[in-house]
Amino acid sequence: xxxVYEKLSKTVVGIAGTGGLGSNVAAALVRNGxxxxxxxxxxxxxxxxLNRQFYFFDQVGRVKVExxxxxxxxINVGVNIExxxxxxxxxxxxxxxxxxxxIAECFDDAEQKQILVETVLSRMxxxxxxxxxxxxxxxxxxxxxxxxxxxxxxxxGDGYSGIxxxxxxxxxxxxxxxxxxxxxxxxxxxxxx
Amino acid sequence: MGRIKVNGVEKEFGAGEFPFNLSELLxxxxxxxxxxxxxxxxDIIERSKFSETVIEDGDSVELIxxxxxx
Numbered sequence: 260x261x262x263v264y265e266k267l268s269k270t271v272v273g274i275a276g277t278g279g280l281g282s283n284v285a286a287a288l289v290r291n292g293x294x295x296x297x298x299x300x301x302x303x304x305x306x307x308x309l310n311r312q313f314y315f316f317d318q319v320g321r322v323k324v325e326x327x328x329x330x331x332x333x334i335n336v337g338v339n340i341e342x343x344x345x346x347x348x349x350x351x352x353x354x355x356x357x358x359x360x361x362i363a364e365c366f367d368d369a370e371q372k373q374i375l376v377e378t379v380l381s382r383m384x385x386x387x388x389x390x391x392x393x394x395x396x397x398x399x400x401x402x403x404x405x406x407x408x409x410x411x412x413x414x415x416g417d418g419y420s421g422i423x424x425x426x427x428x429x430x431x432x433x434x435x436x437x438x439x440x441x442x443x444x445x446x447x448x449x450x451x452x
Numbered sequence: 453m454g455r456i457k458v459n460g461v462e463k464e465f466g467a468g469e470f471p472f473n474l475s476e477l478l479x480x481x482x483x484x485x486x487x488x489x490x491x492x493x494x495d496i497i498e499r500s501k502f503s504e505t506v507i508e509d510g511d512s513v514e515l516i517x518x519x520x521x522x
Contacts, residue, residue: 280522367522369487373499376489376516381496395521408516409491421519428521 263449264292270448271295273359275347275375277323278302279433280391280440281365282313282330287441289331295339296331297359298324301346311430347371352378356386360452361444364390365437369421380412389443393417394436396425403432405439413447415439454509475503477513489516 260268272293274281277300285296300323304314318326324342331338343355352375356362362383364375372390379388393416394403402417415436422428454465458481474497478485490497491514497505507513 276522278522365522367520369518369520372518372520373487373489376518377496377498380489381498390518391522392516392518393521395519408514409494412516414516416519418517419519420521422521423519425521433522 263445266448266452267292267445268294270361270452271297271359272444273297273299273356273362274365275299275352275356275362276365276367276371277312277327278308278365278367279311279428279430280394280437281363282323282327283311283434283437284363284365284441284444285327285331286313286334287438288444289334289338291441291445292335293338295341295358297341297343297356298327299343299345299347299355300324301344311428311433347375349374349378353382356383359386361387361389361447363440363444364388365440367422376412380409387411387413387447389413389415389440389447391415391436391440393420394432395420395422395428397427397429397432400432400435403435403439405443413443415443456507456510457512459514470509471506473503474501474505474507474513477507478502478515481515483515483517487518489518490514491516 274285302323304318304321306319322344324344328340328342366372376390405415454470
């Protein structure tokens with residue numbers, strides 16, 4: 260087997276939040292043959308998610324992690340997915356992602372982002388976290404970049420475009436950020452693991 | 453007089469301004485402590501310890517700020 264795919268097939272990635280970022284990061288990693296995904300969210304699919312998230316109209320009202328598991332299995336029927344329908348917090352992050360090598364921070368809420376990144380960096384010594392900040396609005400696609408902040412932290416985004424100021428989230432811009440995250444995760448796996 | 457670095461940029465403070473803690477630094481910078489991950493000299497400071505973490509002359513502070521959207 261090609262060395263890239265061999266490494267990907269042995270890696271476990273945690274997806275914290277399965278909205279616009281997480282559902283698309285998961286799809287990209289499944290297409291690349293990731294070994295296992297631990298997908299975590301507490302939400303259900305709503306109609307206004309469909310402008311950017313990897314769900315379908317007939318899934319509105321369904322538990323997100325269950326609907327996403329079905330969609331990922333339609334890409335690769337043999338994919339290994341652990342779906343957990345729970346709200347992540349400071350107390351349960353460590354246990355839920357104990358098996359993961361890398362965790363993708365894919366939340367919407369800024370405080371949730373802070374909690375996830377801080378917990379991984381301060382309490383989960385051997386794990387990487389790939390986060391996203393600044394992807395709301397439209398256009399300015401080339402302002403979205405991947406930055407290596409420190410040994411175990413990568414942040415993608417433009418760093419300033421929040422939903423609070425930009426008012427909209429669009430499939431293109433959120434998708435660019437999600438693909439930056441998936442791309443950074445593949446690079447970590449292939450080059451550093 | 454003393455100097456610290458915040459995200460690589462030097463900031464000067466008068467002798468009488470030290471010491472201050474990380475919470476006070478974030479207030480001075482108008483940064484919401486609920487949406488920032490902080491490192492001092494490469495070590496992560498948990499948010500619950502911001503107000504007891506003293507900033508000293510020569511410290512290098514990294515602030516990673518998160519904006520909502522996903």
